[in-house]
Amino acid sequence: MFRIFVIAVLPLFFVFSSEIFTFLSGALCPSCNCESAKPLHRIPRPQLRPEFLALENGTDARLGCEDVGYKMHVFSREPLVVYFENFVSAREREHLLDISEKIYTPSTITHNGGQTSDRNTKVRDSEVALVPRTEGVRCIERRAREVQGWREEVWIERLRVQRYNPGGHYSHHFDWSSGRGGWGRVSSFMVWVHGEELEGGGTEFPRLELRGDKKKWCKFIECEDNLDGEDSKDKGVETAEDKKGAVFKVIPGNAVYWENFRSDGTGRGYNETWHAGLPVKKGVKVGLNIWSYGRID
Missing domain, CATH: 2.60.120.620 (q2cbj1_9rhob like domain)
Known part of the structure; x- marks a missing residue:
């Protein structure tokens, strides 16, 4: 019985696959930037x-x-x-x-x-x-x-x-x-x-x-300082470049x-x-x- 049900549903899936995908995209990620998002009802x-x-x-x-x-x-x-x-x-x-x-x-x-x-x-x-x-x-x-x-x-x-x-x-x-x-x-x-x-x-x-000139942005955002002037990546410290x-x-x-x-x-x-x-x-x-x-x- 289950096999017959699957065989019957598969054609419907292929016909309406785009609509199903649109519905799931909106349900799982309502603010994702999808081209198929519906216009706003005002x-x-x-x-x-x-x-x-x-x-x-x-x-x-x-x-x-x-x-x-x-x-x-x-x-x-x-x-x-x-x-x-x-x-x-x-x-x-x-x-x-x-x-x-x-x-x-x-x-x-x-x-x-x-x-x-x-x-x-x-x-x-x-x-x-x-x-x-x-x-x-x-x-x-x-x-x-x-x-x-x-x-x-x-x-x-x-x-x-x-x-x-x-x-x-x-x-x-x-x-x-x-x-x-x-x-x-x-x-x-x-x-x-x-x-x-x-x-x-x-x-x-x-x-x-974080984009742009990261070193300049460190004036306004929190950035990790280098350790003893050495390359912080070698020390495992997260810097503005990779944060x-x-x-x-x-x-x-x-x-x-x-x-x-x-x-x-x-x-x-x-x-x-x-x-x-x-x-x-x-x-x-x-x-x-x-x-x-x-x-x-």
């Missing part, structure tokens, strides 16, 4: 909520923002990951620390596309402050918006300052969540506000491939930006954006999250 734009989004009110053009003179370095083009030197000034960092000091609350983890949340210090151990939209904060919002080219149907989320005390961390996760209906958190900034005399606490992207992934150092004022979704019309998130805030071993780390919500292209 729903109407959800209601914009000012309690979560930094909506422009027509006065942003009159803000007296300082020119911080930041520098940009492209870490990766696919996905787009850009490193910034001096993205926020010393005065802006001091302002962020002042306005967040009295409003910190325990950080939580969101589920179901932000519909529910809970606190789990094994996964995320930090404090968060949803900062008021002062003129200084709105200047940072505008800067983050300008970097992204004033894209249509993309809005900066309300800025959040995160504080990590010794032992504080955030385990590996994605910012992009589900991207349900063609709308979601399209991009992320991690900005370092405070971290003097800090040990640990770097931002790790274990799936990003996979990247851990960005906590350098106050600097920032790293990344795109969360592929621009191929499928709504798939990048697996390479899986990242973590590594545990703080000594000192206090303060970071600023700048997320952008909007249309997934």
Whole structure:
């Protein structure tokens, strides 16, 4: 009986093999870059909520923002990951620390596309402050918006300052969540506000491939030093040239930006954006999250 069943099914397999492969590819690897991925089904734009989004009110053009003179370095083009030197000034960092000091609350983890949340210090151990939209904060919002080219149907989320005390961390996760209906958190900034005399606490992207001039990148990412000036490969030490992934150092004022979704019309998130805030071993780390919500292209 089984042999008869197999003989009967085999012709169907060959006829529908491509469809079967497409289904299995999507089920086993939903964010793989497959040519056969289905187009995104988009729903109407959800209601914009000012309690979560930094909506422009027509006065942003009159803000007296300082020119911080930041520098940009492209870490990766696919996905787009850009490193910034001096993205926020010393005065802006001091302002962020002042306005967040009295409003910190325990950080939580969101589920179901932000519909529910809970606190789990094994996964995320930090404090968060949803900062008021002062003129200084709105200047940072505008800067983050300008970097992204004033894209249509993309809005900066309300800025959040995160504080990590010794032992504080955030385990590996994605910012992009589900991207349900063609709308979601399209991009992320991690900005370092405070971290003097800090040990640990770097931002790790274990799936990003290290490219370009590795020795120059060691200024901004953690790299193993050579032993006594000898060839570290002979000593079995992993160097920037052969290291996979990247851990960005906590350098106050600097920032790293990344795109969360592929621009191929499928709504798939990048697996390479899986990242973590590594545990703080000594000192206090303060970071600023700048997320952008909007249309997934």
